[in-house]
């Protein structure tokens with residue numbers, strides 16, 4: 138088997154006296170959408186933040202994060218969150234161009250700027266891949282929630298990362314938009330050979346779109362495999378939510 142594109146090995150995270158992740162191993166292949174499921178507070182976001190290198194001095198992190206066989210570098214992973222962080226008054230295209238800022242260090246403190254033509258062309262291509270090229274010159278704030286999340290995904294593509302980490306990317310969206318955004322993440326994994334790790338709130342969405350599912354319970358991996366398998370053990374004390 139090919140080496141995984143993303144490899145999280147023995148991840149432990151501790152805040153003060155409390156260990157949140159107890160040595161978690163998760164891998165994601167290029168071309169794969171992995172869904173991470175688990176009850177509130179089990180450590181999903183902590184895992185994603187550890188994978189992205191986003192846990193600061195407040196936490197103690199150990200374990201290894203490797204991308205394509207090497208220790209994760211600054212630009213190796215792109216992030217998509219539940220709360221969509223676009224700049225609403227900038228155009229959709231400028232928001233996507235911002236994904237390239239990591240490799241354009243001189244521009245980083247100068248927003249808003251006219252991005253170089255090559256970057257704008259690349260960003261246009263990224264918007265085309267999420268089906269929103271026709272909205273490039275609208276201000277981002279005028280788009281629907283689902284469209285804004287697709288713009289955030291285009292911005293991640295413009296970062297040229299091989300790994301995409303998404304924390305509840307569809308939790309704020311209506312059901313139709315959620316289906317569309319997850320379908321897009323699966324398609325990008327498959328066609329662009331990205332490794333996509335998505336924390337999801339709804340097991341049924343994972344069953345429909347993910348290639349594989351990992352279940353966390355109290356900071357440990359308790360299942361890893363077929364996305365259609367029963368996942369009741371992850372939600373021991375809850376009545377499964379009914380989508381309104």
Ligand SMILES: Nc1ncnc2c1ncn2[C@@H]1O[C@H](COP(=O)(O)OP(=O)(O)O)[C@@H](O)[C@H]1O
Nearest residue numbers: 152157175176177178179180181182183184195
């Ligand atoms: N910065 C922090 N300091 C202390 N505890 C934290 C911090 N961040 C998260 N936690 C705790 O870690 C546990 C897991 O949180 P989280 O990873 O956000 O869970 P999930 O995303 O699965 O709902 C929770 O008990 C939460 O309170």
Ligand SMILES: [Mg+2]
Nearest residue numbers: 181182183304
């Ligand atoms: Mg979370």
